[in-house]
Amino acid sequence: MEKYLYVALFAPLVGSLFSLLFTAQKKNVITALVTSGLLLLSFVSSLSLMYAVHSDMIIHVKMMDWISAGNLNLPFGFVVDNVSVVMMVTVTLVSSIVNIYSMGYMMHDKGYNRFFTYISAFVFSMLILVMSDNFIGLFIGWEGVGLCSYLLIGFWYEKDTASWAGNEAFIMNRVADLGMLMGLFLIYWQFGSFEYDVVFAHIGGINPAVVTTIGLLLFIGAMGKSAQFPFHTWLADAMEGPTPVSALIHAATMVTAGVYLIIRASALFSLVPEVGHVIATLGAFVAVFAASMALVNRDLKRIIAYSTLSQLGYMFVAAGLGAYWIALFHLMTHAFFKSLLFLGAGNIMHAMDDELDIKKMGGLFNAMPYTAILMAVASVALCGIYPFAGYFSKDMILAAAFNGGNYYIWAALFIGAGMTAFYSFRLIMMVFFGDKVYKKLGFHPHETYPFVLWTLLPLGILSTIAGFFEHPFEEFTTRLLSKYDFSFSHTTEIGLIFLTLTFVILVVLATIYKYGRGGFSKQIETMPLYILLKNQYFIPKIYETMIFRPYYVLSRFAWKQIDVRIIDFTVDLIAKILYLLGQRSRKMQSGNLSDMLRWMVVGIVVLLALAIFYRPGM
Amino acid sequence: MFEVIAFYMFSILVIGMFLIVVFSKNALYSMSALAGGMIFISGFFFLLDADFLGVVQIIVYTGAIMAVYAFGMMFFDTTRDVKENIRFKKIIYGLSILSAIFLIFILLAPVYSGKIEALYPSIQGVGNIQMIGLILFTKYLVPFELAAIMLLAAMISGIVLVKIKMEETPTDIEVARGEK
Amino acid sequence: MITLTHYLVLSGILFSIGIVGVLRRKNLLMLFFSTEILLNAVNIGFAAVSKYYGDLSGQIFSFFIIAIAASEVAVGLGLLVLWYKRSGTIDLDSLQMMKG
């Protein structure tokens, strides 16, 4: 079985290194084919690993001793257990599909080979993150995916906005990673090891205050990676990257790493319910907060990005409340339908010449029916309507919130669900139905390549039926994760489900009705609330004035006063001395090889004399 | 007895040959003398029970390296004496003698301090070649492979550096001229 | 009786001959020849030490030196021929383009 583990882990690396050879060359379909093949190989290996894990077998390998210095001993090991294998299958499946999809999407891009290098490198980093058996390996993968995310957001680096967005994502993640790094140091200080097994085995004997601190610090890291408030701004800007990247990294896999971290460290978090409560509260807040921003946005990809944020909030609620397997389940279903949604958006962009404003679309259904159907399926799944995948996972989260007695959280999530339904169908209605605005603007949309649609089909099917695997999934994951018991009665549960479902369906119908008749009037755009939402609660502006400006002034001061006056002066002085010496010794460099050889022999003689006459002891 | 005679004979021959190499004005003399010196050096290796090394010295140094030098010399006019303006002769000889003396001191230092120990002692009754093979393919396997790669790289670079239309055979030239 | 000292002195003498060659000659080809002398001098030293200490590492190093010499010839001679084609001379004094 170890064989499969190594194949699953290193196949993407091989693909990445292979296509790396071609990055400087012209478009070469071979790179895409090879990377796709290797990712599929990785997926198949993951599936076989899942089968092995299913038959109660946990694969734990120690590949090598990575660092062994003094007391510090960091073995580099990988573990495939019930949690990580779910992530592995999800990651490799979505990435394989995205990779194949990109063969169509990136067809005419000049960075074709580079793109596949990055994607495969990302998958490799993500697998390290997921499969590592210690916090350091996780952190390495964590930073690796951050790097790949940076590279892919700034993929079209000649665009200012893209490179700015890449930098923003990178820097914001580093800020959050600082928290995580401190958490890791604290762990090592307390436990003397980074390995999950060791840490969780000894966690009982640690001061609860320290555990709380560790939990909070780790959560800060998770916040950064999962773009929770207040680190949320980078995710929306990250939409500058190619759409397959948004689908893979910024919807399905990387941003869920934060949730994965919480689930991984569930043994730690379940000891400190206060921290869990904080997480849940923040998650609930973000769920509503992000959804509200999605309500009014006109950018196709940003709407979906905010939706992602909101769904991540749901996951954090579940994770915070201790319903880890539910969080993981939602993570998985979300990966399916959200990547489908993004890839559908990619098809639309492809058809509309990279136009993102949904006001300029409308009535695209006739032009691209298959994409429309797939996106509708994904939207329904996102809204959580029976029997689509989202219904099962999301409803479970709402139930969990209600169960814990956190009614305000439940209420927030309830409202969030309504908002989700609204913005999803606003998107569908404005893009695919209504007036054909694009005709006035001179677009000629068309359906994309058939093989691209075929690759989307698995995602569509999974978005539809994944929910029915709820019980096997629960059985599978709770072998490792703690069980979550609902304490309320069956009637209450049915009532809750009925309430939520009715509410959501009503909102959907209302939205369809409203936008079917032309949508809201222009007047609504002057409302203060609309302006507030439109400007994303002015948070980017606040960041700019509160953080960027003072930091700029400080940096300028450091540059003008400290750097130029003191450091540069010292450096220049050394350089001047060297330069003068060089001027003097220039005569030695006559450029004649013979003279140089003579000097070389002089050096040899001096060294030999030193070797003979110099005795260190004397 | 024979060893002593052989040692002094070979020493005189080698030193003489190498002096010719260094002081001769004609490149052809130098080349021939160097090739001769190489062969005589292999005599030392036979004296030192390093049969394999001796034969390798002849085959590689004399048979390949010097032959390649000779082949290279065919590009130049070798029969002509080369005029060289040599400056600071005293410095040259001073430096050489100094370095030789120091070098001998350094080489002799461990002999007199007697500190070196055999890492891979040769086993009685096992032939020189077998021993070399054993060591070369166990302890020194990686350097051996590296040397192989280095030789390959050197060969390719040598070909690339010197080649001019090497891929054209007379047939190609005929085709290019339209005779075929 | 020939001792290790004999061989080492011989090796030193040959090495100094090589150094004289390196320093004295202005012909690039001669420079290569002198380098070969240096390498051979060292080879003798290695082989002698190997014999008198019963340790085969010295011989192994001699092999590697021979391999290095072979690759040096391939590259060096290629460069030399290239230089001769460009400048028509192999005099060292013609190589003065890097004057400081």
Next chain:
Amino acid sequence: MELRGFKNRNVSPGYIFFEGEPKPLTSWERFKRFSSRAVKGELFVGLWIVLREMIRFDIHTVQYPMEKLRMGPRYRAIHKLLRLFESGHERCIGCGLCEKICISNCIKMDTKVDEKSRKLVTQYSINFGRCIFCGYCAEVCPELAIVHGSSYEHASEQRASFGLKEDMLTPLDKFKANKQKEFPGFGALSKDADKFVKKTPLAY
């Protein structure tokens, strides 16, 4: 005319041009040709032929100083001057035609009118150092006086012996012994010519 043009000239349809096998251009094709030739055994045909000849031992060497080949009547070697059968006088009437026709200007003759007012050859020489043995002199001679003999070994210590009339003229003693043979004339066939002609294959 270039070679190409020569090949494309208008020739009768009976000719067959043999193109040979196409020349290989790539290394792979050359390798294929190499291996097919090596495997086919074409190489060994040559070996077999020379071995067969050695075993047959069918030697064609003429060991020259000991054996000599018989020259045909048409062979043009050193000239001969013949005598009249009736009187034993020289046949030459000094007409000078041979001197005129000689393309390498090697025949020299001097004549005078004798007391019987007949032309008399006083001096006759052929410079064999220059003669190219074209046979014109013998062809033009009206009296069949100068003919080609069959003695092809004419090495000598001095040049003077390359042109003396006495050496060419049939010696009197030989003439008296009736050993002078009449020259059968140009284009004459040898007695066994018929046999040789029949031996020559028709397709040749």
Next chain:
Amino acid sequence: MIETALIVETVVKAVIALAVVAGMGAFATFIERKILAFMQRRLGPMHVGPYGLLQLAADGIKLFTKEDIIPQNVVKPIFVIAPVIASASAFVAIAAVPYFPEFTVFGYTIHPIISDINVGLLFIMGAASVGMYGPLLAGLSSHNKWSLLGGARAVIQLLSFEVVSGLSILAPIMMIGSLSLIDMNDYQIGGVANWLIWKQPLAFVLFAIAGFAETNRTPFDLIEFEAEIVSGYATEYSGMRWGLFFIGEYANMITISVLVSIIFLGGYNDIWFIPGAIAMLIKVSLWIFLFLWVRAAWPHVRPDQLMWVCWKVLMPLALINVLITGIVLV
């Protein structure tokens, strides 16, 4: 005392071997002329002595008494020494070759090998590679373009085919596990079925081809190819200096014949009723006959064809052979 006896024995053996090989080389020239003549329906030399047998002596006298011409612009010492190198290295090579099984004379056992060093085969190859210096230095020192071309051809041809012969012989060495020719001979004791040629046919063919090239025999005698470069490196040579080259070439031919016989054709072991020594003689003679036969039958190749065959056909084949041998052995 034993040491002295050894030295005396060695010197005697060396002298005998030298004389015999030189004599055989000279005789081979006569045989060559005869056989070539027979194959071309000629008689060959017939006049000097019975059936021309004394032609050898006549040629020898001619070579020794001819004027020793040293042209004006040659580099004299090297020009003089080059033929000596050519023949001397050929004779040095025979030092490590065993010719016959050991035999006893007057109670004294004699090994018919001058020096049984344990790297015998390598030593022979080394001597052969030194032999390259004869043509090479001759070509370089002659101050003649044909000579220079001949020297250049000598270097590329001998160097290239040394690679092929070395690689092709590696496979038998791997099977036998020794570089000593005596071990190789002993490996094949027990009749024709044990000959190495049946186990290593490809190596045999490759080594034979390389042998033709290394001894500069006909299909590959480009070094002194009359039609292209007059007489190659030997253009400026005459008299005995040229004769030394000639003797060297024939000595090389004999060495290669003996090597092939020992390595692939069973060596000096008895076959059926034939004693080993006579079997060896027969094999060597047949092999020399093959050299002559090929010269009578086959034309030259072009230099580029030669290199093509060497590097693109023979060398890969030799490598594959080594690889297969290694796999089979392991």
